[in-house]
Amino acid sequence: MEWKHRHVLDLKDWKKEDILFLLDQAKNMDDLIDRPIKKVPALRGKLVVNLFFEASTRTRVSFELAEKLLSADVVNWSASGSSVSKGETLRDTAWTLEAMGADAVVVRHGASGAAHYLARKLKRAVVFNGGDGAYSHPTQALLDAYTAWKSFPNLEGRKMAILGDVLHSRVARSDIQVFKTLGCEIVLSGPETLMPFDVKSLGVAYEPDPEKAVKNADIVYLLRIQRERQEEGLFPSLDEYHLRFGADEKLVSKAKEGALVMHPGPINRRVEIASSIADGAQSRILQQVRSGVAVRMALLYLCLGGVMA
């Protein structure tokens, strides 16, 4: 199959075959991680810049690991705040990186559309979106798909419940794109105040009652609740959130037997998830972390035209 995605900005143009091909490639990478000598020279001589405008540990480390396992040269460029407050615009940063010879830029930015913006400004380098505003987090969604796919090789017709702060979640938006394309039925749940205004435009349903949303689900996907949202007055307290929407044994028991519980991390115990669930047998949270490295390796490899030894 010919790989036609130059950048990885969002997943709206990804077809099912693209996703499945990527998952296959990720499987190969996953096997690689188990080898005694993990490193391969596929991206030797390629310069990858990790450009992070927002604090991130797991995404950055996961990308860095993936880059290093493929033998790319890795530079971490951290910048804080918006390009305006920093005094250098994203446009100038983009040109600076290109002048340094970057082959790829992994960008995390607080502004929805920042990865698209960067891709418009760069002439040569490939852009990987490491999360932009509340719009997109494609690598997270693909690693989620990979994690689910390992348990359910056919995701067609599976039911997925996404619970929590969908309004502010780039993870939810990207997961919806991927899992819908793979044929899943998706139901959102959580307080109305944390839902996008027009849920229909995302092609999914909303069910205010989490038990109904989770009923018969194959995947229960929990989103991180940011403390600031409570301070903004979007819900009264973390405790009330947990009582109404937190994933505990009672809620998860409504799902199908053997349903997967997933969370992009970092988790807030006793807010969106009870420890008994986070640490329970159905949890795939740590597998998601591992999948992240394999999926990012596969993406880097495909988009940078790597050569497997």
Place this chain on the structure above:
Amino acid sequence: MILFKNATLFDGKNFYDGTLDLLVRDGKIEMLGQNLSEPGAETLDLEGKVLSPGFVDLHCHMRDPGFEWREDIESAAAAAAAGGFSTVVAMPNTEPAVDHDALVRYVFEKGVRAGYSRILPAGAITKNREGKELAEMGKMASAGCVLFTDDGAPVGSSRLFRTALQYSQSLKVRIMEHPEETSLSRGGQVNEGRCSSIAGLKGIPASAEEIGVFRAISLSRETGVPVHLTHLSTRKSVSLVREAKREGLAVTCDVTPHHLHFSEESVIESGFDSRFKVNPPLRSCEDIESLWEALADGTVDAIATDHAPWHMDEKDLPFPEAPFGIASIECAFPAVFTCWQKRGKPFGLERLLSLFTSGPASVLPGEWSSTGSLTRLGKADLVVLDMNLERKVAVEEWKSKARLSPWDGLSLWGWPVLTMVEGRVVFDRFRR
């Protein structure tokens, strides 16, 4: 002296039958008729072209004084002339704000010195546009201010808005309101709906505008003072104005070329390109349909550009970091005309042209209310339009300082080829 021959003539409301000749002398339309000849006059054959009163724009940000790197009165006036506008109202949200008579004169006189389109100043309603104390509206009206507005923002409080309406009544200068309930729109970036949901950007709900429209109509009804609502963008906004007009209230409104052309889908499809960032935001496809219906049925009085130029360095940023505003004055008419054609000409061309001429002029006070019409012995404010001319918008050639526009690179029809203000040719693509 110029003699226009064989023109399809539009008088601001209707077309004359057949073609006519028109003689301009000493800044006035001296004669209208068939087979005119005037030795010594330059003769231009307008076969196949439309001769219309020059366009009138009620809403243009000239950024002068204070932000001249974005635009100044000279560049805005030259750009307006190229867009077919012979009269343009300059918004007062400058630095300092145009909130007293000296600045009203500054804007007017700088426009005269620039020598392109006629620049008419709008004055702020409140001192420094702070929404606290009334500005000296009387002095500004005497100095030639043609509208009052705190545009960029709504009038601070409803109480003050009511007072401003009452106080301005005897001045015969209309208040133009930018309707927005800011507690609902604050922090918003895009239309609350499909775009905010898909983009994960904070939404600006339709209700933020509609509450502002409702407020203005209520206050106009109660005080009996006319009010003009600018840049309406939602279905319910125009339907509120429609009802108000049915009720007989002196409520007028305008819509912009960008709200007629682009929807929130453009924001999504462009990958959140900041060229599409504007307040009020680009709305849904259904809203656009309602705006076109409101153009057709007379609810909308004018198309106003809300030309809002920014320097490239300020505007070319990731969407949420970029400022609001779309530059459009040089392609406003072709943009709307092209949409009108693509929509299958939903109403007569005379209606479309009136929205750029007699419609906006009727909102202006005194002598200016007739600028949008073409009468014998009236001011020779004219535009020649080539409806069949197709051109790509090329912002790098603009007279405006703006170098970003959502129309850049798009092919449009219906370009102004000559603009005249009181008999002076201020833009000419015709003879070159």
